[in-house]
Amino acid sequence: MSYRAAYVIVLREFKRFFRQRGRLVTTIARPLIWLFIVGAGLTKIIDARSHGSYMQFMLPGVVGMTILFSSIFSTISVVWDREFGFLREMLVAPVSRVTIVIGKLFAGTSLSVLQGMALLFIAPFIGLGVGVKEAFIMFFLTALVSFSLTAFGLFIAAHLTSLEGFNVIMNFIVLPMFFLSGALYPVGNLPAFLRWVTFINPLTYGVDAFKHVLLPSGGALAAEFPFVLDVIYVGVFAAAMTLFSARAFERR
Amino acid sequence: MPIIEVKDLVKNYNGIEAVRGVSFCVEEGETFGFLGPNGAGKTTTISILCTLLSPTSGRAFVNGCDCMKEPHGVRSSIGLVFQEVTLDNELTAYENLKFHCYLYGMTRHMAEERIDEMFEVVGLGDRRNDFVRTFSGGMKRRLEVARGLLHRPKVLFLDEPTLGLDPQTRSHVWQFIGELKKKEGNTVFMTTHYMDEAEVCDRIAIIDNGRIIACESPEGLKSSLKGDTVYLRTSDDGLAEKELLGKFGFRPMRLESGGLAIVVENGEKVIPRLFDGLTVTVRAVNLKRPSLDDVFLRMTGKEMRDSNGDRPAGSQAGGRK
Ligand SMILES: Nc1ncnc2c1ncn2[C@@H]1O[C@H](COP(=O)(O)OP(=O)(O)O)[C@@H](O)[C@H]1O
Numbered sequence: 378m379s380y381r382a383a384y385v386i387v388l389r390e391f392k393r394f395f396r397q398r399g400r401l402v403t404t405i406a407r408p409l410i411w412l413f414i415v416g417a418g419l420t421k422i423i424d425a426r427s428h429g430s431y432m433q434f435m436l437p438g439v440v441g442m443t444i445l446f447s448s449i450f451s452t453i454s455v456v457w458d459r460e461f462g463f464l465r466e467m468l469v470a471p472v473s474r475v476t477i478v479i480g481k482l483f484a485g486t487s488l489s490v491l492q493g494m495a496l497l498f499i500a501p502f503i504g505l506g507v508g509v510k511e512a513f514i515m516f517f518l519t520a521l522v523s524f525s526l527t528a529f530g531l532f533i534a535a536h537l538t539s540l541e542g543f544n545v546i547m548n549f550i551v552l553p554m555f556f557l558s559g560a561l562y563p564v565g566n567l568p569a570f571l572r573w574v575t576f577i578n579p580l581t582y583g584v585d586a587f588k589h590v591l592l593p594s595g596g597a598l599a600a601e602f603p604f605v606l607d608v609i610y611v612g613v614f615a616a617a618m619t620l621f622s623a624r625a626f627e628r629r
Numbered sequence: 630m631p632i633i634e635v636k637d638l639v640k641n642y643n644g645i646e647a648v649r650g651v652s653f654c655v656e657e658g659e660t661f662g663f664l665g666p667n668g669a670g671k672t673t674t675i676s677i678l679c680t681l682l683s684p685t686s687g688r689a690f691v692n693g694c695d696c697m698k699e700p701h702g703v704r705s706s707i708g709l710v711f712q713e714v715t716l717d718n719e720l721t722a723y724e725n726l727k728f729h730c731y732l733y734g735m736t737r738h739m740a741e742e743r744i745d746e747m748f749e750v751v752g753l754g755d756r757r758n759d760f761v762r763t764f765s766g767g768m769k770r771r772l773e774v775a776r777g778l779l780h781r782p783k784v785l786f787l788d789e790p791t792l793g794l795d796p797q798t799r800s801h802v803w804q805f806i807g808e809l810k811k812k813e814g815n816t817v818f819m820t821t822h823y824m825d826e827a828e829v830c831d832r833i834a835i836i837d838n839g840r841i842i843a844c845e846s847p848e849g850l851k852s853s854l855k856g857d858t859v860y861l862r863t864s865d866d867g868l869a870e871k872e873l874l875g876k877f878g879f880r881p882m883r884l885e886s887g888g889l890a891i892v893v894e895n896g897e898k899v900i901p902r903l904f905d906g907l908t909v910t911v912r913a914v915n916l917k918r919p920s921l922d923d924v925f926l927r928m929t930g931k932e933m934r935d936s937n938g939d940r941p942a943g944s945q946a947g948g949r950k
């Protein structure tokens with residue numbers, strides 16, 4: 378493990394992120410669209426039959442969505458680097474594969490945490506109170522979820538050789554992961570075969586953990602799994618994906 | 630002990646035999662060239678030596694380290710300029726170099742010193758804070774060579790370092806590599822499919838179809854040829870071919886680019902005889918002392934494609950099929 382190398386890999390990802398205007402704008406706009414356009418409409422229908430407001434219910438889901446898109450999208454840089462050859466500049470350097478993977482993981486994770494945590498500033502405007510304690514817990518949770526999803530993205534990206542393939546993955550894995558995570562509706566109401574998907578989906582547990590912290594307990598829209606299960610599942614998933622992705626960068 | 634040692638290297642890409650049993654040694658301080666047409670297996674060999682690829686069989690050592698078992702040792706003693714550009718366009722020239730320095734574990738102080746020095750050498754100091762995407766092909770190449778040298782590698786690998794550059798920039802890049810080598814004294818392993826570029830090497834391995842067919846100094850290769858090459862363009866190559874064989878006893882070679890070539894002992898004396906003896910009209914004739922082009926032609930029976938060297942006027946005029 379070489380810290381200097383890991384540092385500069387992270388630094389590069391940050392520079393690229395803040396230099397890409399389009400990515401920044403999308404990052405800010407997407408959660409707002411979901412909350413205030415989709416959420417505002419649905420809130421009127423759903424409120425009558427449940428306790429909390431739907432817009433409040435959506436906040437943990439939107440945090441999860443932002444982390445999901447950001448984490449997976451940040452690993453596109455691996456595909457990008459491969460396509461434009463830059464990956465080889467890293468692979469011939471006297472730096473272990475683990476260092477490269479950790480660098481990419483750390484960069485993707487911190488960018489996701491940054492974006493996920495920024496959404497908490499919306500909470501007061503939709504009537505949710507987030508104190509220092511909640512923010513603190515959310516910080517660790519977003520870090521854990523971001524890390525696991527970045528590792529998952531890295532594992533996928535290590536096997537892809539084209540940006541086209543990445544778009545396919547985006548549509549066939551990432552979107553279902555989002556819809557079937559409990560971000561938009563409680564997963565308990567889903568038909569059985571879809572419920573199985575939600576049980577495997579790490580984002581389900583991530584979003585559920587956020588609900589534990591951000592939403593009042595009880596009611597149809599509250600968290601559905603035990604908090605401890607959420608944390609353990611995401612943690613194990615993160616560890617497995619880190620191992621797999623480190624292995625995927627070995628030479629062929 | 631040689632700094633690069635390769636024994637019976639074979640690489641098979643799911644059925645495509647890219648390298649079919651290659652062996653050679655490179656001594657410390659040498660400039661060693663791999664010369665061969667596209668698809669000969671040059672990049673594949675370099676990738677194995679640089680630990681980016683595992684061979685199907687055979688062994689390779691760089692600086693005493695086994696490329697398969699001790700990749701870390703190999704990686705810390707080499708610098709590599711890839712065939713295609715591998716700079717980050719979204720970073721500035723300076724940031725690209727800094728990335729490299731840190732990747733190789735240099736301290737900030739040392740990195741700044743080396744970067745300044747390298748900008749000086751490649752003459753890009755005034756563009757250091759510009760994004761690489763605004764650079765021309767030649768500037769990118771120079772920056773890549775600078776990057777490959779930042780960590781003072783014992784062996785510098787250059788995979789077609791002048792590919793896609795205009796002739797002027799090409800000679801500029803070579804001049805620059807030559808000067809650097811004089812200063813730093815490192816071993817250079819380069820590949821090219823330009824004949825004229827291979828002449829700067831101490832030794833050249835001619836590689837075709839995954840096999841080394843000759844490995845010697847440029848002079849040695851040329852002197853092994855003995856004789857001049859006469860290039861002919863005629864009104865009827867087919868007939869000329871028959872006549873050359875029938876009347877003169879020469880064995881002409883058909884050039885892919887059109888025209889014929891014969892190898893004779895004394896070209897000056899033969900040419901007048903050809904004009905007298907041939908019934909076909911001779912449109913152009915060109916006499917050439919042995920060059921690497923001819924070596925390749927003789928060894929493989931085909932012309933080196935895309936060679937931009939001082940080619941006979943006759944064959945240059947010919948169109949491609
Ligand atoms: N990744 C690959 N998969 C399959 N075939 C390959 C791959 N890379 C190279 N080849 C094939 O191996 C041969 C040698 O290629 P290469 O080493 O790139 O040649 P050169 O660098 O001399 O032009 C070519 O026939 C090429 O098509």
Ligand SMILES: [Mg+2]
Nearest residue numbers: 671672712789
């Ligand atoms: Mg090549």
